[in-house]
Amino acid sequence: MSAPRNYLTEDNRLRSWFFTTDHKRVAVLYFASITLFFFIGGAAATLIRLELINPQGHLVTSDVYNRLFTLHGVIMVWFFLIPSIPNTIGNFIVPLMIGARDLAFPRLNLASWYLFMAGGLTTLYAMFAGGVDTGWTFYTPFSTMYSNGYVVLAVTGVFIAGFSSILTGLNFIVTIHRLRVPGLTWYRLPLFLWSLYATSVILVLATPVLAMTLLLVALDRAFGIGIFDPARGGDPLLFQHLFWFYSHPAVYIMILPGMGVVSELIAVYSRKEVFGYKFVAWSAIAIAGVGFFVWGHHMFVSGQSPFAGLVFSFMSFIVAVPSAIKVFNWTATMHKGWIRYDAPMLYALGFIGLFTMGGLTGLFLACLAYDVYVTDTYFVVAHFHYIMVGGMVTAYFGGLHYWWPKITGRLYPEYWARAAAILIFFGFNMTFFPQFILGIEGMPRRYHVYPPEFQVWHVLSSAGASILAVAYALPLFYLGWSLFFGARAGANPWQATGLEWQTTSPPPKHNFEGTPIVKRKPYDFTVKGKARAQNA
Amino acid sequence: MDNWASPASSLWPSSETAHAHSVDILFFGLLASSLCVLVLLFFLLLRFAIHYREGNARADRDHRIKKSWQLETAWTAATFVAFLGLFVWGARLYLNLSGPPANAEIIYIVAKQWMWKVQHLGGQREINELHIPINRPVRLIMSSEDVIHSFFVPEFRVKHDVLPGTSEEIWFNARKAGVFHLFCAEYCGTDHSRMLGRIVAMREPEFEQWLGHQDTTGTMGAQGKALFIRLGCSGCHGGNGTVRAPVLDGLYGKRVPLSDGTFRIVDERYLRDSILKPRAEIAAGYEPLMPSYEGKISEDEIVKIVAYLKSLGGKDTQP
């Protein structure tokens, strides 16, 4: 190899990978792991959709069906969505974006990957050894008293993975505070970092509550300490309060990094500064903060007091405001830009559309009287997937394509990438839009068999899911191909402005030769944008 | 299931109560405001995406909007006000659900994996079916024997979780006779999706007729009275025992003073609590002597005794 040595070619013994403290290599380890979990969770989803084609449920038994949707939920939430952008792209890009050599605690970073894998494998073992039939929410007293699955083992896995999240969040917070290069003030930070910072705050402050909640569930189930057990005087709703105190902010853990990626993409491919930079930046912080005040909207019909319902409903409307700010600003960013349609931009546009629909249907659910009707129906399922899959996964793919040249040093095949982006968009809508209609029709979720009048929409959804499955598998092939045969990428194939594009692709082990100095705002395309346009 | 009410006529189940109708209107309100945003946004996105594509060098890109805070404040404020309106609208309808009218027909529901057990005040029992009169509010008092379930009738647009260890309530007032779906909406284990039932709404005379034709072993009150004697309650509460305990005639619905100086309206919840946790809220002037019946009495039996105590008269008695 005549190319300069980079982090990939530095030392390729297996040991040097598994004991690496290089944030870029840890990121690669995470990429491999979450891809595995994504396809395991996806396989479960495929089986679920196949099952639901028939209202009488001939494919699997009810017990297997219940285990499938639990597996899908647990794996996708904790082992794909939560780590997806922060631990892969974030791990790789954060130090590069701020001009640092590594994260603040490189060994902690590696430890967090090991914890993640330990948790993931424990949970997988529970899922495949006997399965868990509680749903990803582990509601008591079902999980503590009545479930016949491997609940203790599964929650232990999630508990361990939680510590991985906490360590990552802690690492990012300290890194962003302390390791920025000279000149990189807060208002010169790329918006991706603002988002990740907000995400990290939630990771650090919410995840421990989940850890304690799951610990109590495990102790309750294993030893019968009875904290959530009505037969022993406990209150099952207390579990829900604790669980959603984490799990609602966790939704923002999942979506905020996606918003950060999209802010980058829209700016780069519109060749314009993000409109209302400060508003977008602070809206991320606002979402992280207010996100902690809304958890009770999962409990409007649970038996919590009507007064609490009012409080939580009101706060839920408030938290939608900063999200709306972001959407408006992204749109305004495109105004009078020089818009290019590379695959990452297609994903970003898809994100805005799908996220907006997910967000607007969120208002239906925040609205008390309507939530009473559609909660626990497919309406919730559709809403959740519009945000998580339509939003987060789309953003993840966008970011993955955008930073692919930086990570691997190769360009992905543009034609295939655009095709996959468009296919994902249509497959997604075809899968999940019918589920809104199912919800409005009153179809409850987590139903193995269902009244036949719902079948039309289920079949449509399953058809969409098959398209979606193909679309999600596509990148696996062409990105894999590009690793070996893709054209070599220069340092900055997109003419982007971030610090990460100032070093070679792939970056050297220590990221930068010398310390870069920042003198300008992010997204300053004024010079290059004009020049490019004149050439075109 | 052949009882889906006119599935082809609209995208969602027919609305069978006044509340359901209001919820539908709320839905249109939400839909309209969402569509306004969505159409505006997609229009702008599409227009910018096409007009300002890189290839279109002729597009005017001068005079970009620089000052952003007025715009930001404007659309933030606009969203906020719109959201506030939607919140108030949804909240008002929701509050209607929490207060059942006083003249409501009371029916007891006990949920268990995986069935709905129904008991009428007259002692009639049903499983996975619930007969109700129309044009009269029906108030369900629900509890669970095992895990959390959720009582969901799409045609009424209502849903409420049924919890173990406590009683929850829901009420509705059906407008037309018909047969409607009853779903369990909270995941409750293996046969969650088979925990279905039917709501049979009937006109008043037919409902009374139906009640009359059911086998009963006495009204709930009568069964409760038998229990009241069998469990030894009457020994102390009968008025002539050696132990001084409050007489319960006409107690229901009254406001009674408690030993800690506060007052408490005697409702189902208080009666239930007093059976299970007699020393929690002691009536003023009495010693805390009564033993707890926790674990010695089933959910069905509590419901019957409460019904009996209510039948002893008071402000809110059933005819």
Place this chain on the structure above:
Amino acid sequence: MRQQHDVAQLGMWVFLATEVLFFGGLILSYCVYRSAYPAAFAEAARHTKIIIGAANTAVLLTSSFLVAWAVAIVKLRQSRFAAVLLWGAGVLGVIFLVLKGIEYGMEYDEHLLPGLDFFYPGEQARAVGLFFSFYIVATGLHAIHVAVGIVVLGVIGARARQRAYSDAYHSPVTVAGLYWHFVDMVWIFLFALIYLPGRSG
């Protein structure tokens, strides 16, 4: 070096914020049930061993004091005396655990440990059980924290003995100190929640 020190400290503070919420989940459970069953909780708390609890509080506070002293010393200069202080703090930690163990033993004999052996006569059995569930989970987790802290203090003490720390480099001592003080602080609140209620009734 200056920056490295600062980074480690900030990291520990962030971690402690996490710890506050970790115990926070338990604290919420406690508050909910105590507000629901005040009399039972007072009754249950009277069964805890306040003498051991108070002694343990004094032990931990003193141990914290020794650590703070050690930190003050290593900030000035290299010192082997710091090792004595750190180990002293660790020994106090061990004493704490021993006392705690004795207390668990007594409660086990009285059938007060839910999950292992719980039997309580009388009407309030369930709420008393809730109290002791909280008690055993909270103090058990705290004891695990103490055990981890003892190991850390032991290691840091050994390094201090080798004169590893000085005014230029003492980050491990201060960071370990922060952790130890936090463990102390958790106990201060647990003591107030577990041992003190119901004493006057």
Place this chain on the structure above:
Amino acid sequence: MTRDRYPPRAIVVSWAALMALLTLTVLGAYLPLGAGNTVLAMIIAAIKAALVAAIFMELRERNPLTLAFACAGFFWLGIMLWLAFSDYATRPNFPPAMHWGQ
């Protein structure tokens, strides 16, 4: 040389104060104050924790950022308690009657 072996005045004073507060809180628990006992216990606990944080953990000398994170944990704990009690304090059937002994 041996002079700087002595502990700084501030930590000695706070150790003494902590011990005094411990004595006070134990004695205070036996005074018949009704609900006041809990208030007293929590106030003293808060003072003790503040002493540990400010003196032992040297929080009074730290930068605002550290202070922010030190407070964040407690602030968010406050959110959790406050909003959870917006339910518990207003739920009509709480605490529920307990039943079904197994």
